[in-house]
Amino acid sequence: MLVKTNGSAVYGISAQLITVEVNVGQGAKTQIIGLPDNAVKESQPRVNAAMKNCGFTYPRKGVIINMAPANIRKEGSAYDLTIAIGVMAAGALITSDLLDETIIMGELSLDGSILPIKGALPIAIQAQKDGFKRLIVPLENAREAAIVKDVEVYGMKNLNDVVALLEGTQKFDRTIVNPRDDFADGIQNLTYDFSDVKGQENIKRAMEIAAAGGHNIILIGPPGAGKTMLAKRLNTILPPMNLHEALETTKIHSVAGRLGNNASLMAQRPFRSPHHTISDVALVGGGNHPQPGEISLAHNGVLFLDELPEFKRTVLEVLRQPLEERRVTISRAKFSVDYPCSMMLVASMNPCPCGYFNHPEKECVCAPGVVQKYLSKISGPLLDRIDIHIEVTPVNFDELNENREHQEQSIQIRDRVVKAREIQNNRYEKLPLYSNAQMESNLIRKYCEIDNQGSLLLKNAMAKLNLSARAYDRILKVSRTIADLDESEHISVVHLAEAIHYRSLDREHWGG
Numbered sequence: 001m002l003v004k005t006n007g008s009a010v011y012g013i014s015a016q017l018i019t020v021e022v023n024v025g026q027g028a029k030t031q032i033i034g035l036p037d038n039a040v041k042e043s044q045p046r047v048n049a050a051m052k053n054c055g056f057t058y059p060r061k062g063v064i065i066n067m068a069p070a071n072i073r074k075e076g077s078a079y080d081l082t083i084a085i086g087v088m089a090a091g092a093l094i095t096s097d098l099l100d101e102t103i104i105m106g107e108l109s110l111d112g113s114i115l116p117i118k119g120a121l122p123i124a125i126q127a128q129k130d131g132f133k134r135l136i137v138p139l140e141n142a143r144e145a146a147i148v149k150d151v152e153v154y155g156m157k158n159l160n161d162v163v164a165l166l167e168g169t170q171k172f173d174r175t176i177v178n179p180r181d182d183f184a185d186g187i188q189n190l191t192y193d194f195s196d197v198k199g200q201e202n203i204k205r206a207m208e209i210a211a212a213g214g215h216n217i218i219l220i221g222p223p224g225a226g227k228t229m230l231a232k233r234l235n236t237i238l239p240p241m242n243l244h245e246a247l248e249t250t251k252i253h254s255v256a257g258r259l260g261n262n263a264s265l266m267a268q269r270p271f272r273s274p275h276h277t278i279s280d281v282a283l284v285g286g287g288n289h290p291q292p293g294e295i296s297l298a299h300n301g302v303l304f305l306d307e308l309p310e311f312k313r314t315v316l317e318v319l320r321q322p323l324e325e326r327r328v329t330i331s332r333a334k335f336s337v338d339y340p341c342s343m344m345l346v347a348s349m350n351p352c353p354c355g356y357f358n359h360p361e362k363e364c365v366c367a368p369g370v371v372q373k374y375l376s377k378i379s380g381p382l383l384d385r386i387d388i389h390i391e392v393t394p395v396n397f398d399e400l401n402e403n404r405e406h407q408e409q410s411i412q413i414r415d416r417v418v419k420a421r422e423i424q425n426n427r428y429e430k431l432p433l434y435s436n437a438q439m440e441s442n443l444i445r446k447y448c449e450i451d452n453q454g455s456l457l458l459k460n461a462m463a464k465l466n467l468s469a470r471a472y473d474r475i476l477k478v479s480r481t482i483a484d485l486d487e488s489e490h491i492s493v494v495h496l497a498e499a500i501h502y503r504s505l506d507r508e509h510w511g512g
Contacts, residue, residue: 084159124148218346221391221393308347
């Protein structure tokens with residue numbers, strides 16, 4: 001007897017329909033064909049044990065399981081439940097008219113319980129596109145999949161429950177989630193707040209400008225100056241994600257298995273802070289079965305690289321192309337997958353190995369030339385993609401002793417950032433841009449015009465501060481953002497002067 005059940009394979013952040021054809025006939029072996037990997041091949045003993053412990057007998061005849069299309073590699077243990085239901089239906093152990101309109105996915109334990117899977121959200125989205133009426137997934141993945149409308153999602157605990165649902169012998173409630181309500185509640189749950197930071201008003205201003213224009217930023221200062229504390233609070237002043245951004249971000253974390261059990265739509269922008277021992281594959285994504293890396297997990301959020309010079313040179317260099325294209329392509333011999341990685345890069349570093357170069361009180365003990373050598377660990381092309389360089393100085397006792405009530409809260413800063421982003425959205429309405437940081441040279445000439453006085457100021461600044469040529473466009477971009485925060489149509493000398501201040505740590509000047 002031949003029976004077809006439906007599953008789904010996840011590639012990148014998208015899914016594709018997989019039809020599992022099960023034929024029970026002559027012979028005594030079980031064969032799984034259709035380009036399965038080892039995890040899929042091992043499903044037969046798991047399915048056998050799960051059926052036995054749930055009161056069913058695995059067919060004693062020959063079982064052929066074909067996973068179509070046969071030219072696509074099937075990976076992982078998430079097909080266990082799909083195969084089990086197919087085997088039971090082909091062996092006449094169960095009867096159901098619902099198989100043709102149902103996607104079934106889940107990993108089976110030997111006792112018949114259903115374990116969580118990765119990628120339930122993209123699977124649900126694809127099920128909706130393919131016109132399926134219902135989706136059966138592990139209970140822990142039900143809320144995640146139920147974000148998608150027009151598909152009935154059922155979270156199941158064990159194999160017996162799935163059989164009861166398909167045969168109609170027991171009624172189960174579908175999982176219903178209102179993503180808008182979950183999203184609205186999650187937006188207000190801020191773990192950190194800028195009011196926790198005492199002093200550092202100039203750094204807060206630089207972070208506000210970075211958030212308003214989507215600019216990458218690097219913080220340079222001695223140990224204990226508050227670089228990490230400031231960086232962790234950056235995503236609290238970024239504009240709240242819209243539903244499209246939240247859905248895309250949730251898909252990436254779903255594919256990577258980072259959502260957690262019973263999770264729904266992500267409402268907070270992600271903040272990723274990998275350790276400096278990370279490999280280049282872990283950062284950009286990849287592996288034998290390509291998975292999203294840290295830059296994709298930070299999509300629509302913040303990627304924080306603490307102690308930037310301590311990262312391996314090869315790791316930092318692989319960032320260059322994704323920072324420009326905001327997408328990373330992982331290619332293999334037979335296929336390639338794309339992961340989005342539109343994030344803000346925030347980096348921090350000590351100014352020298354001892355950490356006290358330019359410190360107002362402590363003396364630097366590094367030998368001559370060591371500071372420049374330390375900064376040279378960061379290549380020019382990578383530094384070229386960081387718009388704002390700001391020096392973080394230690395906070396004095398009087399500022400530390402201030403009450404928190406006197407500090408500006410993240411929500412107040414975020415209101416100004418949102419207004420500046422709205423101005424940019426209107427400006428780039430017909431362009432594939434979302435912020436000033438993405439402007440190319442032709443757009444800089446169009447939207448960052450300066451008068452003669454501003455041109456003279458910029459010329460003198462580049463000469464006196466010994467700024468490199470690459471700083472020119474960065475200064476204009478940042479000055480455009482400062483003007484947007486002031487709701488000014490034109491870039492004034494004041495805006496340019498502040499933007500120049502944020503390039504004073506350019507390597508040629510800083511290294512002396």
